[in-house]
Amino acid sequence: MQIQTVLTGMGGSHIRSFISSGMVAIKEREVTQADVARVIETAKAVNIPTDQQILHVLPQEFIVDGQEDVREPLGMSGVRLETRVHIVTGAVSAAQNIVKCVRRCGLEVQDLMLQPLASSMAVLTEDEKELGVVLIDIGGGTTDIAVFTGGAIRHTAVIPIAGDQITNDIAMALRTPTPDAEEIKIRHGVAKQVLADPHAKIDVPGIGERDPRTLSKQALAAVIEPRLEELFLMVQQVLRESGYEELLSSGVVLTGGTSLMPGIAELGEDIFMKPVRIGVPDYAGGLADMVRTPRFATAMGLLHEARAQHLRGRRVASQGGGLKQTVQKMKEWFLGNF
Template sequence: MSLDATPLHSETRSEKPSEKLSVTREIIAAVDVGTTKICALVGTVIHDSLGNLAVRVLGGGVTPSRGLRRGVVMDVPEVTTAIGEALESAEQESGEQITSAYLGIAGNHIATSNSAGISPIDGRHGVTGNDMQRALEGARAVQIPANRQIIHVIARHWKVDEQENIQQPLGILGSRLEVDAHIVTGTINAINNLAQCVLAHGIDIDELVLEPLASGEAVLTAEERQMGVVMADLGGGTTDLALFRGNGLWHTEVLDVGGSHMTNDVAIGLRAPFEVAEELKLRYGHLQPERIAEDEQVWATVFGDKPERTFSRRFISQILQARAEETAELIQSRIVKSSYGNMVPAGLVLTGGASQLPGAVDLFRRILRMPVRIGSPVDHPAVHGLSRELQSPAFATAAGLLLWALYEDARAIHYPMQRMIPENGQILDRVGGWLKSLLPD
C-alpha cells in the first residue's frame, strides 16, 4: 500500500444502539473521485429492527487526488494509480475484496435537461413498475449531441390521466401514465476516461452516479426533500448543486468553483506555496473575519528571500470570505435562474469539505436569506459504522453512493456501466495497453 493512502480506521464509529441490525452479507462498494481526494468505501447491506434496508460501513481508504482538474480526468495513469491506492486501503481495512463499485461522477462536462414520457396503463391492475420504466424510456428518447451519453433519467413527478403531481403512481388506476423526468448527460470521453481508471483494477462498475445525487442521499432528510431544498456540495474543484422537491430531483448543476479556489486565493495573497495556503485555510480560516482579533498573527512559509513571515489571521480570513461570498452569490443566481427559487422552503444544506470552515452557515444564510445548515453522513439513520474520519461532510458523496445502491427502484432508469461502453471494447484495449507499459518485464 502506498504511504499516501490512508485506511480510515478508528475506534470511534457511529452506531444506532437502539436498533437491532440483521446483516445479509451483501457487499457493496463506492468510489468517489474528487479533485482533492479519492475515497473508496466498502459496506454490507443490513436490516434495522423495523426491517428497513441500511448499510454498515466496513472500511474505507482515502488518498490525495492526482491527475484531475475540476472533477475531470487529465492524466489517466496518475488517476488510476491513486484510485488503486484508495481501493487497496479500503480492502485492507474491511477485509473484503472489491469486485464491483458504484462510481461517482461530476465535473463541468455534466449537462441536464427535462423531458416527458408516456406509457399506456392496463386499467385492470393500475400502474406497475414496468409502466413506469416504459414512461421513463419514452422521456429518454430525446436528441442529444453525438459526443454525449445519458447518465440518469430520473422522475420529477408523474401524472395519471388528469391526476397531476403524483410522487408514487404504483397501483393507481387509469389509462395513461405520464412522467416529467430530469435527464443528466456527460461527455462520452470524460465518462470513458474516468471509467477506465477503475476498470484497470479489474473492478466492474455497478453504476455511474451523479455526485450531487449521492450527496443528497446522505445528508438530506425526507422532510427536506419533500418540502423543497437545495443541496450544495462544496468540493475541492467544483460545487455541485441539486434541488429536490416532492421527493423528486428538479434541477442539478455543477459550478466551477470550490475549496481549492479559496486555497489558491490565499496562496496568491500571501505569495505562499499552495500546500502552505491549504494548511493555513484549514487551521486558521474563518468566514467571519470580524470575529478574529486584529492583532492575531500566524507564521507562514512564503516565496522569496525571507522564507517565513507573519500574517494577520484576519487578513487570511478576509481572503477566504471574499471567495465564499462569491460562491454564495453564484449559488443564489443559479437558483433564481432555475425558476425554482420559490420551491425550496427548507432552504440550503451545505456539505463537502469546504462547508466545514467556521462561519459558513452564517455567511450563506446572510447572502441567500434562507435557512442553512451543514449536512453530514453520520446523521443519516440508514448509515452505520462510520469511523470518526468518515463522519465529516467531506465524505458525504462516498456514503451517499452506498445509500444509492440500497434505494434503486422504478423512479429512475439505472444504467449498468457495460451499457455505456462501446461494444468493440476499445476502452479495455487501451487500458490494457498503457497498464502493461507500467509493469516490469
C-alpha cells in the same frame, strides 16, 4: 469477502441536466410496472450531443388521465400515463477515464452516479426534500447544486468555483506556495472577517528562498470571504433563474470539505436569507468518527445507494451485510491499496 465492483461518483463542469416528458397508453386500464418502464423510456428518448451520455433519468411526477402530481401510479386505473423526468448527462470521455482509473485499481465500475445526488442520500432528510431544500456540495474544483421539492430532485447545476479557487486566492494574495496555502486555509481559515481574532497571527511560508512572514488571521479572512460571497451569489442566481428560490422552505444544506470552514453557514444565511446547516452523513456504526464529516458525504451516499441496490436484488460490491460492513470492507481495501 473481496470487493470487485464499485459505484462511482461523477461530477464536474461537463454535467448537464434538463427536463423531458413522455406519454403512453395504459394497456390493461390499470398501471403496471411495465407501463411505468415504457413511459420513462419514451421520456428519455431525446437527442443529446454525441459527446454526452445519460447518467440518470429521475422521475419527478406521473400524470394519470390528467391527474397530476402522482408519485406512485402502480395500480391506478386509467387509459393514459404521462411522466416528467429530470435527465442528467455527463461527458463520455470523463466517464471513460473514470472507468479506466478504477480498472487500474483492479476493480470494475458497477454504475456511475451524480455526486450531489449521492451526497443528498447521506445528508438530507426526507422532510427537507419534501418541503424544499438546496444542497450545495463545495468540492475542490467545482461546486455542485441539487434542488429538491415535493420529495424529488428538480434541478441540478455546476459552478466552476470551489475550494481550489480559495486556495489559489490565498497563494496569490499571501505570496506563498499552493500546498502551504491549502494548509493555511484548512488550519486557520474562517469565512467571515468579523469572526477572525484580530490579535491572532499565522506564519506564512515564503516562495523560493524568501523568508516566512507573520500575518493576521483577519488578513487571511479578507481573502477568503469575498470568494465565498461570489460563490454564494452565483448559487443564488442559479436558484433565481431556475424558479426554485422561493420554494426552499427547508433552506440550504452545505457539504463537501470547504463546508467545514468556521463561519460558512453564517455567511450563507447572510446571503441566502434562509436557514443554513452543514450536512454530515447520517451514520452511527463503526468508524463513525472517521466518516461523519462533510468531506465523505458523497462516499457515504454511494455506499447507501450500493446497499439499496443490493437489497433490491442487484449485484453490487457488497454481497452481504449492512452499511457498517460495507464501510469496514472499504477501509480494508484502501489500507491494502494505498
